[in-house]
Amino acid sequence: MLNDLLTVLPLTIVALLGCFVLLLDVLSGQTDRRYLGRITAAGFALALGSVYLLWGKTSLQLESPIFGGIMVLGRFELLACAVLLLIGLFVTLMSIDWAPEQGVSIGELYALVCFAVLGMMLLVTATHMISLFLGLEVMSVAIYVLAAFKRNSPYAAEAGMKYFVLGAFGTGLLLYGMAYAYGATGKLAFADVAQALAGKEPTGYVKLAVLMLVAAFGFKLALVPFHMWTPDVYEGAPAPVTALMAAGVKTAAVIAAGRVFVTALPPSALGSLEPTVFKILGVLAVITMTAGNLMALPQRNLKRMLAYSAVAHAGYLLIGLMAAHHVAGQPQVGDVMGALLVYLFVYALANLAAFAVVSLLGGQSQEDVSLDHLSGLSGRHPLGAAVLALAMLSLAGVPPTAGFFGKLTLFKEALRADEGKFPWLVVLAVLNSVVSVFYYLRVLVHTYFRDALRPVLLVRGTALTLALGLLAFLTLQVGLFPSRWFEATAQAARPATTQVSTSAAP
């Protein structure tokens, strides 16, 4: 029991931080809420410290399931939590100076960011249907509110409403999928579900469950037939919240989907259904990357462009998920999940950087950031322009930045895992990356080679500058010295492998 409580220390810290910030805001009654943001940032840093502390603790049985097998917080999950905490930290830092400029000096902002990050951490540690659902809801409800946070902006209201309706629909599908899986097996823990299904011919209930789970994660990950909400929500939601959605929700949802399709529904459990599932996922991956990239090409609004780019990246990530699903139960699955986490980390860094620059351009309630607003940014705010350039190069996967190593690792692991079964998917992904370079580099052209067309008011503040600087540093650090980061994921992959393979064995 004590072991379990110590292991979830990062989650406890974030939960307490959220409650503390919420109460502090109503009890102190101050109208300038920047201090709340600073406290929240410090709290996230503290939680990151606790992750570091747990990483080195060998006395705790980190890799074993905790709280009766509803969650696990091994090294892999600790790394994922660290990524999520980092995302929370950066979102807080970019909100501190942005919020007063936008006229949303509301203290709940920081508490909701804490609760959203808490939900994400629950989501990546869940090994049980109920804890998965709980994490998803804690995360989603906080983000529904955050999306509509600029209450007097019609765009934000539209974004909140669309995200809520489609998010609730996706959650409903997930719940139905879980219910059918429970009906077919009588089990809720992922490993038990796999065990109950193994070696049996899949019944209609199992087919329905798989279909609904694929559709539900399709909504959460913005895969192509389920992506309709993405551009509107990304455009309407406030920039720091969009950063939280693009970086945090994606990270948490990909890892949760990976865990479901590796430990609850591995190929051994799907039996004769496996080729069909494989085909569905493959088709989804292809249309997601292709449609995402093609639709991003004509976008002139930076947030919409990043939304379609998020769709395209969901397609690349789905290849990684397919590879992890394919090698479920083998030692290699740890490496594939590690590669996914590396990709998610560098993707999160690039997105945070891009949305930090969008926040930077959000002076005096400015909401839309089109390519014209970026013209001449290099002269007025060299740091912002440089960070945006790094983010775009990283998203495109150009070598000196982190994005290159993310793509390299993911595609390498996917090729290694597929045993020649789907190299064409990776080839298509690489071709798609080439297409994407066009719209990423167009942002650079506007930032560096065009003169300013219209005056844009910039948000000035130390916290935002700090966030921009740190993000630039991390993007370059991961890109230039990737070995340290890969060592960490490799270290995390080993125990994760054993845990997954023993629990998923029939």
Add this chain to the structure above:
Amino acid sequence: MGAHYVPYVPIAILLLLACGMMAAILVINSLIGPKPRSVLHNAPFECGVEPIGSARSRYSVNFYLVGIFFIVFDIEAVFLYPWAVLYRSFLADPSFAFAAVAEMFVFVGILVVGLVYVWKRGALDWT
């Protein structure tokens, strides 16, 4: 109709009677009742006082704050009841007894945070 349904026949008859009575009262009333037509008769009845202003004015019920109140008190009760019913069986396992109490205190503690929040936000201040 099987013998299984026989005990329910009186209920069905009562149902029919109730529906018939309701329909009859409405229909007969509109057929043979007096129908006075004047402005006064169409005005809403307010204890004999002349109505002032429109009845369709908007007033704030602080909906989401009331919603939080509902969750704080209702959900608390929903979870406390089964916990209280099963409490004796939790005590049978001494290693779990303390956790059973502590967990409920944590749960109520989280709800107290919500309560303090809505209170201080002015949910009880209806003006």
